[in-house]
Structure formats: structure tokens, C-alpha cells
Amino acid sequence: MSVLRSPSDAGTARTVRVLGTGGTIAGTAPAGAPDNAYKAGQVAVEELLSPLLPGLSGHIERVQALQVAQLDSRNMDHAVWQRLAAELQAGLDDPTVVGQVVTHGTDTLEETAVFLQGVLHGRKPVVLTAAMRPSTSTQADGPENLRQALYLAADPAARGVWMAFGGRAWPAVQVRKVHPFALDAFCGGDGPVAATWVGQGSAPAANPAPGGWVWRTSGEPGLGAAGATADGGAALLGPHPVQMPNDVSSWPRVEIVHSHAGVDGRLLMGLLADAAVKGVVISATGNGSIHDALHEALLASVQQGRLTRTQVLVSSRCTTGWVVGNPEHGWPVAHRLSPAQARVALMLQLASTAP
Numbered sequence: 001m002s003v004l005r006s007p008s009d010a011g012t013a014r015t016v017r018v019l020g021t022g023g024t025i026a027g028t029a030p031a032g033a034p035d036n037a038y039k040a041g042q043v044a045v046e047e048l049l050s051p052l053l054p055g056l057s058g059h060i061e062r063v064q065a066l067q068v069a070q071l072d073s074r075n076m077d078h079a080v081w082q083r084l085a086a087e088l089q090a091g092l093d094d095p096t097v098v099g100q101v102v103t104h105g106t107d108t109l110e111e112t113a114v115f116l117q118g119v120l121h122g123r124k125p126v127v128l129t130a131a132m133r134p135s136t137s138t139q140a141d142g143p144e145n146l147r148q149a150l151y152l153a154a155d156p157a158a159r160g161v162w163m164a165f166g167g168r169a170w171p172a173v174q175v176r177k178v179h180p181f182a183l184d185a186f187c188g189g190d191g192p193v194a195a196t197w198v199g200q201g202s203a204p205a206a207n208p209a210p211g212g213w214v215w216r217t218s219g220e221p222g223l224g225a226a227g228a229t230a231d232g233g234a235a236l237l238g239p240h241p242v243q244m245p246n247d248v249s250s251w252p253r254v255e256i257v258h259s260h261a262g263v264d265g266r267l268l269m270g271l272l273a274d275a276a277v278k279g280v281v282i283s284a285t286g287n288g289s290i291h292d293a294l295h296e297a298l299l300a301s302v303q304q305g306r307l308t309r310t311q312v313l314v315s316s317r318c319t320t321g322w323v324v325g326n327p328e329h330g331w332p333v334a335h336r337l338s339p340a341q342a343r344v345a346l347m348l349q350l351a352s353t354a355p
Helices: 045-055 078-093 109-119 142-153 266-272 292-303 339-353
Strands: 002-005 015-022 062-071 097-103 126-129 161-165 168-171 195-199 211-215 253-258 277-284 312-316
Touching: 002 045, 015 045, 015 078, 015 142, 045 062, 045 142, 062 078, 078 097, 078 109, 097 142, 109 126, 109 161, 109 339, 126 142, 142 161, 142 211, 253 266, 253 339, 266 277, 266 292, 277 292, 277 339, 312 339
Parallel strands: 015 062, 015 097, 097 126, 126 161, 253 277, 277 312
Antiparallel strands: 002 062, 161 168, 168 195, 195 211
């Protein structure tokens, strides 16, 4: 753990920890190459932070940095999730730490966010941030996203797991990637932006000079770390954090099956022939609708004892919005969660109910 900024009395300083996992925000491209010709996960998190430290206001007194992983988030795996969660929990348990930031690739950020929402104990903020341009780009968005994430992690109004990106903040269970290369590549489905960054010069007097976060909601806008909210997606994670097995190979395996024109039950049945598969997420059309042939295959799998209804979760493949109400097929619904997030939620749900 590197201490990058610290006052003379470090023992009682308000500390923000920054955990690096790689991603585009830490990516580099060769000189003269286009921005999309980069390699992710090349720059250490300390290097990303160093240029930002002189401009931080006094209420971020101490900054610690830790490199948990250095990868392209398309290759994110459960072992990295396990290490990341353990390090974040150590920060949540440390009374001098007021909040934590995770630098992450954009491809699987929404999945990591839901995983952390389901396993962390504590209500201090954990803020994920990322970038759509590598660090070598003339349009690099990572430095400003990281700076804003630092301030959100130190904001006493924040609770639980968040994403800060492009001047907007969303709870973990709402955020999703909706564009492959635009700078504003994320949204919150139909959920409103919870907080907006107001820059220097236009900030309310109560905000620090470099700018600050303005909350849309009053009171305590954040979510409890175990999803303590009436939100449909977070409710799937249960009222208590999930203790995952130490051996990641024993984590419940959950697969995604898409409902589409011409689908039948062969892919589903093929997956269920593997005893390691413990759950299935259906990436459904529209408002959670499922092709009749796939629905019949699900019913047959239940009748044959290959699945129970609690091992199935339905999410909409639509880019924004979520499943409203209870579709007529009667399978459990993920509501706000994307299919990728629903896979994580079902994995956690199955782990929490395993013998």
C-alpha cells in the first residue's frame, strides 16, 4: 500500500483509499496511434493519482493507493473479485478510512459493482470509476473521472457502492454500459442520476473550491452495502452481505441464455447437462418476454429435476429501462438489473442459500 498524500498527523487523518484494477483508465496507446489502438492496464494506480494530488482540497487529507490487479476488464474473473472485496472490506473496517475508490475497466464494471454491493459489510462509500479514453489520449477522461470519484468517496452523504463517471453518479444496481466508445457511455437505465458534479466557479458556497457533488435526493441518498433498499434489483441481493466460499472454483456457476427469434431449448439443455451449472439467467425480449420454445424448455428442465424456479432469473435485454410488474411466464424477474448484473445477483443468491 503506497501513501501518496498524508499530513503530519497521519494517525487520525481522513483517508481515501484507491484500489487499481487496470482498464482503459490505465491504458496506453503508441505515439500517433488512434485512441482505440491502446492496451488496457498499463499504468500503475499511483501514476494515475500523482498529478491529481496537488489540487485536492483539504477534506481529502490522506490518499493511499493499492494495485489489486492490472488487466483489461473483459478478462475480469472471480479471483480478482475475491481479492478486491477483501481489500475493500479491510478499508471499510478501518476507522480512519472515510471512503474508497476503485479504478476499473468499463466492459465489466456493472458486474463488479453488483458483486461488491452484495458482499461488502459497511456503509462507507465505495466508488467505482473508469474511462473511455486511454491515459495517453489528448481527450483522456480518466483524470477528471478519478478526481470526481475521490471527492464522492469523501462525501459524507454517500453510502454503499457507487459509480462516478462523466460528472454523474449512480448506485451500483442501476449503472450499465450503453455505448461502446462514446465518452458518456454509461447510464442508470430509467433510474435518475443520483448526484451531479458541479465544477469550479458554478459550485454552491458549501462545496469546495474545485467543485463538488450536488445530490438529487434529500437525506441519505446512498444504498446500504447489502442492498438495503426497496429497489427491485438491490432486493435480489438480500438484506445481508453474502459470504462467498474461499475457493472461487466452488462459486455457483450461472450462465446466460438469450431469448431471440428462432430460439429453441437446445442451448439451455446443453448447458444443464453440465452438473456444474447451478443457475440460468434468461436475457429476455421487451418487458421480460420469453419465446414459447425456450419457456417450454425451462418448464421441462424443472419437471426433469435439472432446475428449480429459484435457479432461474429473467432480465430484459433492452439497453435501458427494466422489467415492470410480473410477466405472465411466472419466472423470477431481475427488474432493474441487466442480464450481466442478474447473473452476478443470482450467483450471490445461490451462494447465500447453499448448504
